[in-house]
Amino acid sequence: xxxxxxxxxxxxxxxxxxxxxxxxxxxxxxxxxxxxxxxxxxxxxxxxxxxxxxxxxxxxxxxxxxxxxxxxxxxxxxxxxxxxxxxxxxxxxxxxxxxxxxxxxxxxxxxxx
Amino acid sequence: xxxxxxxxxxxxxxxxxxxxxxxxxxxxxxxxxxxxxxxxxxxxxxxxxxxxxxxxxxxxxxxxxxxxxxxxxxxxxxxxxxxxxxxxxxxxxxxxxxxxxxxxxxxxxxxxxxx
Numbered sequence: 001x002x003x004x005x006x007x008x009x010x011x012x013x014x015x016x017x018x019x020x021x022x023x024x025x026x027x028x029x030x031x032x033x034x035x036x037x038x039x040x041x042x043x044x045x046x047x048x049x050x051x052x053x054x055x056x057x058x059x060x061x062x063x064x065x066x067x068x069x070x071x072x073x074x075x076x077x078x079x080x081x082x083x084x085x086x087x088x089x090x091x092x093x094x095x096x097x098x099x100x101x102x103x104x105x106x107x108x109x110x111x112x113x
Numbered sequence: 114x115x116x117x118x119x120x121x122x123x124x125x126x127x128x129x130x131x132x133x134x135x136x137x138x139x140x141x142x143x144x145x146x147x148x149x150x151x152x153x154x155x156x157x158x159x160x161x162x163x164x165x166x167x168x169x170x171x172x173x174x175x176x177x178x179x180x181x182x183x184x185x186x187x188x189x190x191x192x193x194x195x196x197x198x199x200x201x202x203x204x205x206x207x208x209x210x211x212x213x214x215x216x217x218x219x220x221x222x223x224x225x226x227x228x
Contacts, residue, residue, distance in 0.1 A: 034216065043117075043203050043219030044156075089156070093215060100171065101217065105155040 002028040004092050006104035014112055019077040021107045023090030026071065028102065030092035033073045035064055038087045038106065047088075048075075080111045114139050117220035119204050125226045126194040134189040134223050136204030143209035145187040146171075146217065147179065149200040156203070162187055163209060194227045201225070 005024045013019050023033065032051045036044035050057045050066045050073065057064050063076040077084050087108045091101040120135045138145065147159040148171075158171030162181040176198060178190040187206075191198060202223045207215040 041222070043205070043222050044217075045219070046216045049216060100158060100161065101215070103156040105153065 002026070002092075002102050004028075004090055004102050004104040006088075006090050007107045008105065010108040010110060012110045012112060013080055015081060017080055019080050019084065019109055019111070021075040021088050021090075021109065023073040023075065023104055024071060025073075025092055025102075028092060029068075030094060030102075032093050033064070033066055034091045034093065034101065035062075035073075035075050036089040036091065038089055044089055077109075080109075082111045082113050085110050116140065117204055117206055117218050119202075119220035119223050121223060122221065123224045125228060126191075127228060128194060128196065130194050131190070131192050132194070132225075134191070134202055134204075134225075136187045136189065136220060137185050138187075138204075138206040138218070139185065140206060140208075140218065141184060142206035142218070143184070144207045144215065145181065146205045146207075147177070147187070147189045148203045148205065149173065150203060150222075151200050159189065159202075191225075196227050199225060199227045 003026045034049045035047045037047055038044045048064045050064050061078045065074045087106040089106040090104040093101045117138045143164050146161045148156045150156050157173045159177050160179040162168045165181050165184050168179050168181055181187050204220040205217040207217045
């Protein structure tokens with residue numbers, strides 16, 4: 001079955017370092033991948049989208065890559081701050097009429113001051 | 114814009130009771146979704162709608178019903194509540210354009226406990 005896998009272990013990093021989160025997909029060829037941030041007790045908030053024909057997208061301190069050979073997306077937060085601490089969700093979507101996203105379980109990130 | 118709003122924020126139900134979770138969006142989005150999120154289980158799609166009058170089942174529809182009489186509103190009905198329906202429920206919406214990309218906008222969630 002189609003599956004999206006993210007690191008289940010929490011990621012702890014020091015403030016100022018780059019956080020790298022991984023999203024792998026199996027039995028699936030998504031047209032795009034999305035990354036969301038979720039804070040405790042709140043709904044997910046969209047961060048970035050990357051299409052299958054794009055290798056890299058950037059937005060301020062965020063960068064996402066899409067490697068269709070490795071079936072993987074990497075999400076980077078550079079110069080991380082304690083305010084970046086949250087759970088980050090990866091979601092994969094198809095093109096055309098297939099609007100349903102397949103969600104990963106998320107990776108918890110803690111940035112220590 | 115208020116975005117996606119959900120009511121109530123919290124609710125405790127007794128087994129066998131019914132209730133409706135309300136969801137509204139003011140972004141004129143065609144697509145709306147209901148998810149449940151359980152610890153360690155990720156987001157599971159319950160139902161979705163591609164426009165007023167059109168709804169379809171997601172991964173976990175049993176025990177729930179939906180309707181979409183307007184573009185703005187997408188209520189989720191729980192009939193005969195069971196402890197397995199204890200969860201956090203999120204409503205989301207998206208534009209549903211033909212570009213094949215669908216950023217979803219989420220509401221704040223409803224935390225439901227069934228005892």
